[in-house]
Amino acid sequence: MLDPITVNIASLNLALLTPMAVLAFGALALICIDLFVKDLSKSFFVMFTLLFILLDFTALIGINGPSRGFFDVLLVDGMSTLAQGVILISSALFIITALSNKPFKEFKKAEYYALFMFMIIGFQFMVATDNLVLIFLGLETASLSLYTLIALHNRNKAFEAAIKYFTMGALAAGFFAMASLILYTLTGSIELSVISKVLIARNFAPGAFVLAGVVFMLIALGFKLSIVPTHTWTPDVYEGSSAPLAGYMSVVPKIAGLVVAIRFFDIFLSSQIVWVQNILIFLAVITMTLANITALVQEDVKRMLAFSSIAHAGFVLTAIMVGGTQANSAIFLYWILFMFTNIGAFTMLWIARHKRNLWDTRYQHPFAKFSGMVKVSPMMATIFGIFMFTLAGMPPFSVFWGKLYLISSVVNSGHVVLAVIMVTNSAIAVYYYMKLIVYMFMKDPITEDGNIYEANSSTPIKVIVGITLFFTVTAAVFVQPILSFVTQMIQSSGY
Amino acid sequence: MITLTHYLVLSGILFSIGIVGVLRRKNLLMLFFSTEILLNAVNIGFAAVSKYYGDLSGQIFSFFIIAIAASEVAVGLGLLVLWYKRSGTIDLDSLQMMKG
């Protein structure tokens, strides 16, 4: 018979909820305002959202020390704080890109911003807990909002993208639920901490079922991280959605997914379950190789970048496999540095957004579009080039350092062969990044007027590019502070 | 006497049915139904196990699943309707603009 539950407010430790709460309030407020005040301007929405994101951020910083709360459902440790930080920063960067030169329907809608904020909340919950329910909840909240945001772009491709993403998401949700069910059945708990205790106590018997749970979870998370074979949505969704959103998708949902993955797989890796290790290695290798190879033959820059982000995810997966402080810090270092560059790159595409598809019937940003760009707008070309080289892991730009530290962690864990495979992959990857550079710098220009490359640009967006570029180029200086901070946070949360 | 195993098996079977549906169906609406079946299969499992352990969290989970399923349907149907308006069909194969 179930005994009644007594709750004492103090133990709820509601302070931990404030960041999400702030944002939730913001979202609701925005909708209400929209109801009463007609035709609010884009700028208002953006600034309003930005404001609340910043409030959220301050609230996040306000929380001190790792602690649990709300029936021990919330878990705010260093890692979650980090992840939330990343999420909020990139959200801030993203939302500003809405202030584009060209008008877009979605940016006029309050719902867009409200949904955006809800999505952020979703991700925040996802990373700020080790309870499967809450993870699931956050995941779905975020995803559902995200589907809608994509669809709001309001073009055929956007809908197609949304539907594809949605359907696969639904299936993934099913898998997640199944995974939770299996684990619950085995351990009688839906809290990862407890689950791990029980499993370890029982030495992971019965193996087949435990692993079955792992498999379902792997695929469910893999879908978020776009790990092969669940990656198929990525290029299509990126192509369908607006450039900045694509950039956002390649950073934020993944960091959230990564955190969950770290939390979940740590159970098995910390007690050397070889199977899990091997499977992760296998998937990581497949993911980066397949993505890189496929990226070689893409005609559209955005699709190419989509595959590249898959490859990057595969890259990071290796670190999850390795586990331990260095690896986990490596993940965050990598992702923070990757965030700036990637958002920068996608923003460049956003700037180059042009109403008519002049060069290709289907693609927005075919390579041909950029040929000879250096002649007509050298500045843009150079910046874009730098972003490309950075993504290729060219030293001394940002991603290189992440890569360095990440590979180092892999090497230190003794997986030298894996490390070799990784560098070989990055060598292959160079080709498709360089393809764009070749077009921009070595082909002859197809058009004389340079501003087609800046059709959609505006001061705020330029600022975004400036910021990202700055961090990309001068990364070498920031690596140390970031690294030490990240490491400290990771250690504090006991990974 | 129906033991936990029966429930789990049932849930498993349902889940498989759901999966097969997801794989086979070309009609978006049907496909969404299949995903619902998936989730509900899991629900059964949770309810049963929660009863078995005498622990509420399972049932809580299934409640949340129901809620999420609902919202999924909301969003999903929304998209579906939009798509129908645009393309006049809800056949999966009509979604082939983007490939390669």
Added chain:
Amino acid sequence: MEHILSLIVFFPLIAGLFGLVVNKENIKTFGIAVALVEFIFSIILWIGFDSTNAGYQFVQYVALIPQFGVSYYLGVDGISLFLVVLSTLMTLISLVGLNIKKDIKNLVITILFLEMTLVGVFLSLDMILFYIFWELSLIPMLYIIGAWGSGQRVYAAIKFFLYTFAGSALMLVGILYLGYQYYLATGTWSFAVPDWYLLVLPFNTQLWLFGAFFLAFAVKVPMFPFHTWLPYAHGQAPTIGSVLLAAVMLKMGTYAFIRFSLPFFPDASVYFLYPVAIVATIMVIYAAMVAYAQKDMKQVIAYSSISHMGIIILGTFAMNAEGLTGSIFLMLSHGIVSGALFMLVGVIYDRRHTKLMSEFGGLATVMPRYAAIFGVLMMAAVGLPLTIGFVGEFLSLLGFYRVSWIITLFAGSGIILGAVYMLTLFRKSFFGKVTNEKNKNLKDLDKREFTALIPLVALVVILGVYPKPILSTIDLSVKKMINLMERKALLPDTKEFLVKVNSIGGTK
């Protein structure tokens, strides 16, 4: 004076950024001015350099990522000093000789950027920093070849970039692994080369790491059979590109062998000595033959570089002061000579827009000055005594003779085959009667070309007659390095070998 290295490294970069503002009419002048200043800096460095001190001088150390041991660590010793001077000199010369009009601004800025990376490679004492410059140097060269090249320039550029990048991918793993080994040994992270010099690695580890580094360097050198990017790169690159590529970039590989492979992995180096030496010998002969078969002047010189690099490798792996000093000096001389030869080919290419020998003949009659200068440099290329070319080649072979006379004999055939293709080239294009109408009234070298070439010719003779100051400076650091290798050597055989090759007497 204590910041001079940073100054030398980053001055071109800063100046290049300023160059963005300069208008394209004056950009070339600007570029030359900058390169000149940079060159003067390097000369000041040379003057300030204490040639009685074998160690690193003007060292500059700033911890970049203390937690991970990455640091900004510069220093110069006898081995790197002259390569730095070479880089700055050749950049200056090539800019003086530059006569491209198209996108001149981008070109000049790119060149300055390239100069920064080249100097950086030779001055870094931190592996990561080295790796950074090493990779960074590819970008400007990619742009130069790809944008100002001819014909299949894009193909050539991409091939060059991917090949070298892929080559150095393994090295990155090697570096990280070595770093970890250092961490295990000392408990602290460090990528500083001097620290790693003290690290004694187990034999097997050495073998693997040697391999990892070898690939990167071998592609850069380029060693047979990783050389096929070179002919394309040279074939398509504009003159200035070829000059810098041949004169400086190829040296990065051989320099790295001396700076890293040998002292880090003495046992492995000795262990792999014969395979490497044999490959080098194949390079020498094979490249010389291929060069002889070429129809295109530039290709001849391109392949001749491969052949000469073979001798450099041999000298390096002689592992005695004679050979190593010789190989370093040969790097300098080959830099100057091949650079000058490429400029000369560029001269004729500017006039006739072809490099095919069959197009020419009797040029000596039409352009006597040109022919004379070409002749001098040709003689330097075939290693005539009292030209710069002889000293290095002689010392390298002399050094390696101590290791194996038979390999030396084969490699030595390079001096014959070298004469064969060079003289044939000279005969085909300069001797005989002027048959081709188009060549009837070619104008001889103009002032710009003279100012670019005369210094090189002068150097070829001066350093050929009096190489001592340079040699003795190099020699000191080389000896220090050899001592280090001897101290570090694990296996008795290695020690024995090193002692043997560094002592006179008792060979057959």
Added chain:
Amino acid sequence: MEKYLYVALFAPLVGSLFSLLFTAQKKNVITALVTSGLLLLSFVSSLSLMYAVHSDMIIHVKMMDWISAGNLNLPFGFVVDNVSVVMMVTVTLVSSIVNIYSMGYMMHDKGYNRFFTYISAFVFSMLILVMSDNFIGLFIGWEGVGLCSYLLIGFWYEKDTASWAGNEAFIMNRVADLGMLMGLFLIYWQFGSFEYDVVFAHIGGINPAVVTTIGLLLFIGAMGKSAQFPFHTWLADAMEGPTPVSALIHAATMVTAGVYLIIRASALFSLVPEVGHVIATLGAFVAVFAASMALVNRDLKRIIAYSTLSQLGYMFVAAGLGAYWIALFHLMTHAFFKSLLFLGAGNIMHAMDDELDIKKMGGLFNAMPYTAILMAVASVALCGIYPFAGYFSKDMILAAAFNGGNYYIWAALFIGAGMTAFYSFRLIMMVFFGDKVYKKLGFHPHETYPFVLWTLLPLGILSTIAGFFEHPFEEFTTRLLSKYDFSFSHTTEIGLIFLTLTFVILVVLATIYKYGRGGFSKQIETMPLYILLKNQYFIPKIYETMIFRPYYVLSRFAWKQIDVRIIDFTVDLIAKILYLLGQRSRKMQSGNLSDMLRWMVVGIVVLLALAIFYRPGM
């Protein structure tokens, strides 16, 4: 005394650099005058040095350090001793004469200034070669003279044959130089130094096998420079160059460098007689071999060139048998009469508008008597008829051969002497006597400028009287070189001399008689032997077909097949494969939603299968 040394050494260099300034301008006599003056200056100072050396004084200077690396420390050092000073005098004397001679010969050549630049440069390198106190210095000069000969052979670079001959000479020498280099390396790693003093001081303590190797390797180098078989072909082709060049470089000085090397390293070679024996044998062989080719040749200069070859053979015999001073003596006398012969030939060419075929000449005596006389003198000297210079030197070589008990060598040299006599006088007869073929061909020969003839006079005199300095010469040189004493009795010596002399004179007379009667009949030219000799034993052809062509074919193969077809192809193949894989993997992105979902499920199923069937460590 040192300043004399420096003057002797650097005067030619100064001259060369001076006239270098004028190469761009057109003909300018000043270059010729200046260079000649400086060469004479060099000659004079060499003489004074000789005097100094004669009064037992050896000038040894270290000018400056050149190379220092590892254990190697290599200064520019020069030594003037009994051997080198002889060479210096010979070289500077002949070169001054040739230089002055060329003022006339090159009078109308557009490369006038360039020519004198090269000549002086050559003399400078030659002096470095002979004066250096270490092997590397010698090697520097060695390569330097090689370069100059390359430039001078190809002096008329518009002529294809000329430039080809230049390349051939340079490359063939390079081949031999490699051998020499190896020898030098070996020396270095044995003695840790290249200096003669050091090396010869410690030579005793070295394993004889090694010494033998060194000796052979050095000899290979010598073979190249002195055009000994099988490197002999370049010398004949070198006749493409202007005749004064042939006289100076390819007769008097450079080609004897090989002999000089042996003499220089006598301390080394005397330790390994078997090597000396090899040298002598080869020398004897070449003496006959080359002479035989001269017998039938119709090219004025080539005949003389072959005779040079055979004379070099004689020198090597002497050097090989340890009669170093004799070799040196013959080297000197030979320098005089052979250059005279060449310069005479130069006059003839000058008269006959560079016609070389002696069949087209004949009866030139009245046209150019002085030249005829001078050449006759030179020929007599060459044949070694008393009292001319050749007699003394050559005769001693034969004696030495006999003395050493190497009778077959002696026999070879004996026959060689006969051949020499024949071809020399065949040449004289066909050129200066007999019926005037040139008239039919419409040549109008005439004696050259008197001053040119005057310059030839000293050579003429020397070729006549030089022989009488035999004993002072011996005394002078053997202060440094080992003595060579004949073991056999005086009577045998007389006998030998008588034998040789008579034989030679008989041959001469026979030749004169035969050609006075209009020479041999045509059908002799169909004899296989004749054809064999005419084609120089087909050796040039063999080289052409066996070495030059195959090498080119092989190179083409290396490039087209190995480099392009195999290596580069593999590289590109990797890229291509990756790209094709990309095309394949692209199919996975069918864009069809059900496929995407299937992929997910496939993933699940596969992994589940793995979970059940593959479970390490669980």
